[in-house]
Amino acid sequence: MAALNVDHINPFLLATSKILKEMCFIEPKMDKPSIKEAVFLDNTLLIIIGFTGKIKGQVIIAFEHNTACDIASKMIMMPVTEMDDFAVSAISELGNMILGNAATIFSTQGIDMDITPPTIGKGTMSFSHSYSKNICIPFIYDGDKRIEVNIAIKGL
Structure with a gap:
């Protein structure tokens, strides 16, 4: 496995910070990155987006239910207490904007x-990547x- 190249990780982090600030009006603070298994518990909502081209891989953005509702509320500017189709659509679009910005x-x-x-997942799930380790970067707000x-990312 190749050495970790921060030049391949930073665009995702820059895009996440920018989109969360601009679309959700929050000031996210990046917490310590780690390598961890991609395992998610029952109250989790996931946005799963793959990417291909010169670099290939997948991004999974994970939110606990209450955080997903909070983010959807901020995006659509009305209270969200359950992840109905409209709220899930907003969260999907958040994933599109983050990955689209990273691609730019x-x-x-x-x-x-x-x-x-984007594919949306809900509930307990785990993913394994035979081509890469999963790098988890938490953002706190x-x-x-x-x-x-x-x-x-394939090759990292």
Whole structure:
């Protein structure tokens, strides 16, 4: 497995911070990155987006139910207490915006990539990648609300 290249991780982190600030009006603080298994518990909502091109892999953005409701509330500017179709659509679009923004950052570096449409997962799940370790970068806002960005890039 190749050494970890932060140049391949940073565009995802920059895009996540930018989109959360601009679309959700929050100031996320990046917590300590770690390598961890992609295992998610029952009260979790996931946005799963793959990417292909010069670099290939997958991003899984994970929210606990209450955090997902909070983010959806901020995006649609009305209270959300359950992840109905409208709230899930907003969360899906958040994933599109983050990965689309990351793809734009990569393109300025001469790295072309295409993203897949988002898939939404709910509940207990685990993923394994035979081609990569899962790098988890938590973003914290409002003291205790946590959004996990899980990145697996082929070759890293």
